Amino acid sequence: MTFSDIESHAREPAPSAVEDGAASGPAARTRAEREALKLEKRLCRQVGQAIVDFNMIEEGDRVMVCLSGGKDSYGLLDVLRRLQARAPIRFELVAVNLDQKQPGFPAEVLPNYLQALGIEHHIETQDTYSIVKAKIPEGKTTCSLCSRLRRGILYRVARELRCNKIALGHHRDDMLQTFFLNMFFGGKLKGMPPKLASDNGEFIVIRPLAYVDERDLVAWAEHRAFPIIPCNLCGSQENLQRQQVGEMLRQWQRQHPGRIESLFTALQNVVPSHLMDARLHDFRHLQAGGVFDADGDKAFDEEPIAPPPVPV
Numbered sequence: 577m578t579f580s581d582i583e584s585h586a587r588e589p590a591p592s593a594v595e596d597g598a599a600s601g602p603a604a605r606t607r608a609e610r611e612a613l614k615l616e617k618r619l620c621r622q623v624g625q626a627i628v629d630f631n632m633i634e635e636g637d638r639v640m641v642c643l644s645g646g647k648d649s650y651g652l653l654d655v656l657r658r659l660q661a662r663a664p665i666r667f668e669l670v671a672v673n674l675d676q677k678q679p680g681f682p683a684e685v686l687p688n689y690l691q692a693l694g695i696e697h698h699i700e701t702q703d704t705y706s707i708v709k710a711k712i713p714e715g716k717t718t719c720s721l722c723s724r725l726r727r728g729i730l731y732r733v734a735r736e737l738r739c740n741k742i743a744l745g746h747h748r749d750d751m752l753q754t755f756f757l758n759m760f761f762g763g764k765l766k767g768m769p770p771k772l773a774s775d776n777g778e779f780i781v782i783r784p785l786a787y788v789d790e791r792d793l794v795a796w797a798e799h800r801a802f803p804i805i806p807c808n809l810c811g812s813q814e815n816l817q818r819q820q821v822g823e824m825l826r827q828w829q830r831q832h833p834g835r836i837e838s839l840f841t842a843l844q845n846v847v848p849s850h851l852m853d854a855r856l857h858d859f860r861h862l863q864a865g866g867v868f869d870a871d872g873d874k875a876f877d878e879e880p881i882a883p884p885p886v887p888v
């Protein structure tokens with residue numbers, strides 16, 4: 577049996593919604609409860625769909641779910657547990673948090689949360705904060721060293737916990753922002769992949785929230801009352817460029833509803849012959865084939881623009 581069955585299961589009402597206190601009959605439900613149930617179904621459906629589309633989780637996988645204490649990683653763990661409970665395949669989830677000893681980090685919050693839910697977990701405590709502070713001069717960006725240290729530690733922990741996959745809480749908006757950041761500042765058409773081997777070649781890194789709108793994660797975190805840990809404890813200046821690109825995308829969406837969905841669909845609908853990367857399309861040896869090709873060049877005619885896609 578494959579994971580593809582999980583997606584059809586994800587369309588069914590989630591039993592956990594009842595456990596979580598939703599009323600038993602539709603008439604008795606308040607509007608907020610109905611909205612929460614719809615949101616839960618949407619999240620499960622989108623995560624299930626991403627898992628199927630990219631074959632992210634397979635029978636026997638042991639998945640390390642990286643938990644930072646932010647809304648995205650809480651949402652990821654929460655939805656993966658719901659899917660795990662009704663999946664026709666067997667896989668394991670291990671929640672892992674790296675306590676980097678940032679000042680004010682409430683070390684008890686995540687262990688308490690995970691213990692209360694009975695989730696297999698591991699808290700790794702490593703004072704990378706002091707290393708970064710000692711090595712990087714005041715005023716310089718600390719993120720590159722910090723994330724390199726964090727990556728090495730998480731790989732070691734994944735190995736020690738015998739995990740073969742690492743799940744991260746990046747969502748659709750993170751992926752689009754990365755795409756534009758790479759284009760604006762890196763001169764590359766390159767996004768954030770839903771699934772890729774880790775740079776040390778040892779693990780498969782997956783992003784099951786790839787289809788999820790960040791606003792849904794905000795709403796889900798509020799509904800579930802996750803004990804959120806602030807993300808600015810390291811004192812690093814927030815990534816200004818990412819913030820600016822995020823605001824640009826939100827403004828586009830306000831002015832032209834559906835634009836985000838269209839952009840995101842474009843990431844899954846690449847036409848190498850109509851770009852200019854000779855490594856992806858063999859322009860050098862191109863010959864006229866002598867037969868009609870609907871995707872061939874329209875010469876002086878404008879390319880027809882497809883209608884906007886239906887959001888996932």
Ligand code: SF4
Nearest residue numbers: 718719722723810812
């Ligand atoms: S924002 Fe802070 S914790 Fe995050 S990578 Fe940068 S320095 Fe590290």
